[in-house]
Amino acid sequence: MDYLYAKEYLKSIGQSQLLKYYDELDEDERAQLLKDIERTDFGVLENIGAERAPLGKIEPIAPLGLEESARRREEFENKGLQLISEGKVAAVLLAGGQGTRLGFDKPKGMFNMGENKFLSIFELHIKDLCGVAEAAGRFCPLYIMTSETNNDDTVKFFKENAYFGYPEDKIHFFIQDVAPTCDFDGKVFLDEKHRVSLAPNGNGGWYKSLVSHGLDKVLKKEGAEWINVCGVDNVLQRICDPVFVGATVCGGYVSGTKIVRKERPDENVGLLCKVDGRPSVIEYYEMDDSLKNLSKDGKLVYCNGIILNYLFNISALDRAATEKFPYHLAVKKIAHVENGERIKPEAPCGYKFETLVVDMVAAMENCLPFEVSRKSEFAPVKNAVGNDSVDTARALLKENGFLL
Ligand code: UTP
Numbered sequence: 431m432d433y434l435y436a437k438e439y440l441k442s443i444g445q446s447q448l449l450k451y452y453d454e455l456d457e458d459e460r461a462q463l464l465k466d467i468e469r470t471d472f473g474v475l476e477n478i479g480a481e482r483a484p485l486g487k488i489e490p491i492a493p494l495g496l497e498e499s500a501r502r503r504e505e506f507e508n509k510g511l512q513l514i515s516e517g518k519v520a521a522v523l524l525a526g527g528q529g530t531r532l533g534f535d536k537p538k539g540m541f542n543m544g545e546n547k548f549l550s551i552f553e554l555h556i557k558d559l560c561g562v563a564e565a566a567g568r569f570c571p572l573y574i575m576t577s578e579t580n581n582d583d584t585v586k587f588f589k590e591n592a593y594f595g596y597p598e599d600k601i602h603f604f605i606q607d608v609a610p611t612c613d614f615d616g617k618v619f620l621d622e623k624h625r626v627s628l629a630p631n632g633n634g635g636w637y638k639s640l641v642s643h644g645l646d647k648v649l650k651k652e653g654a655e656w657i658n659v660c661g662v663d664n665v666l667q668r669i670c671d672p673v674f675v676g677a678t679v680c681g682g683y684v685s686g687t688k689i690v691r692k693e694r695p696d697e698n699v700g701l702l703c704k705v706d707g708r709p710s711v712i713e714y715y716e717m718d719d720s721l722k723n724l725s726k727d728g729k730l731v732y733c734n735g736i737i738l739n740y741l742f743n744i745s746a747l748d749r750a751a752t753e754k755f756p757y758h759l760a761v762k763k764i765a766h767v768e769n770g771e772r773i774k775p776e777a778p779c780g781y782k783f784e785t786l787v788v789d790m791v792a793a794m795e796n797c798l799p800f801e802v803s804r805k806s807e808f809a810p811v812k813n814a815v816g817n818d819s820v821d822t823a824r825a826l827l828k829e830n831g832f833l834l
Contacts, residue, residue: 632784
């Protein structure tokens with residue numbers, strides 16, 4: 431793309447501010463800026479102010495509760511271990527996020543959860559996965575999704591730590607796609623005078639990014655039929671949990687999600703329900719009070735609180751891959767150039783555009799809500815202080831016997 435074309439094009443879509451500093455740039459910087467403009471998907475901006483389709487008929491889905499999974503634990507665990515030992519289960523760790531709430535400028539997985547020793551979030555996950563491998567007699571292939579910003583640090587960290595004892599050839603890194611960020615008026619930000627602000631496009635893009643890196647072929651060549659998709663920030667998360675895998679497969683489902691039981695109507699958690707007969711995740715702000723408060727035998731009827739741990743059948747994902755997943759607007763603090771200076775705002779200043787893995791659930795024929803104990807499997811590190819913070823997660827790790 432040359433300068434004159436870019437100028438006309440940006441003018442026609444109301445984004446001329448991206449060339450504001452063009453005259454100040456040297457040759458290389460100009461080329462970089464034009465390259466960024468060429469690869470920017472300005473189409474995502476149409477999502478600003480777009481009306482969301484109204485929700486259809488909402489119905490609850492009864493979870494497979496703690497009691498039943500304890501009763502059938504052996505059956506589920508044996509099935510899960512068998513599938514893992516046959517190489518049929520792989521995992522994806524979603525580690526492309528920017529962790530702005532935590533305010534840590536390295537990949538979140540590198541964050542130190544230790545107090546008297548260094549114990550990163552990545553190490554916690556990999557050590558847990560090593561335990562599964564020991565029980566099954568086989569290592570699950572692990573695909574780690576990074577972003578353009580954090581990929582080099584992530585890969586280096588794994589190398590420096592000898593992959594935490596996991597076989598190097600079982601770990602594959604891939605970089606997720608990006609989308610532009612903009613202010614509240616839809617004007618795309620400059621990250622630097624010669625760089626368009628492009629941010630990771632949300633955790634829902636993982637399968638598309640995996641496919642665009644050709645890794646779906648590797649996945650299938652390795653024989654995987656099921657894939658466990660997890661976020662990086664739940665430090666008590668069990669990846670490729672044989673009991674969860676076994677329960678989903680024994681129940682004849684094409685997908686499953688780990689859930690913690692919602693205890694209070696005002697708890698802010700996404701809920702797995704049925705919408706127009708299909709599994710769907712409804713955000714807490716989308717659900718009206720009558721459904722939020724509905725209870726039976728002293729328990730909330732809509733109670734499947736999702737914790738970003740899904741199991742998908744890979745053939746079902748391939749069928750769903752043709753669907754277009756919607757972009758959601760996330761209000762965030764975004765570093766950008768203002769009056770010639772790069773600033774890091776203290777308050778949210780614009781939008782990022784994200785696809786979400788929850789939207790993949792709606793593309794599945796069915797989904798098992800598999801209840802896990804909140805105290806032993808849910809310790810998210812989202813914020814620097816307060817709820818879901820480093821302190822709350824450390825306390826839960828200790829309660830579960832971890833030495834920090
Ligand atoms: P969050 O929604 O908590 O976002 O991600 P975040 O970017 O990590 O943190 P904040 O909101 O800026 O504070 C949930 C999970 O999805 C991954 C994250 O790495 C985390 O495991 N994620 C999120 C991606 O892999 N890519 C993205 O673009 C966004």
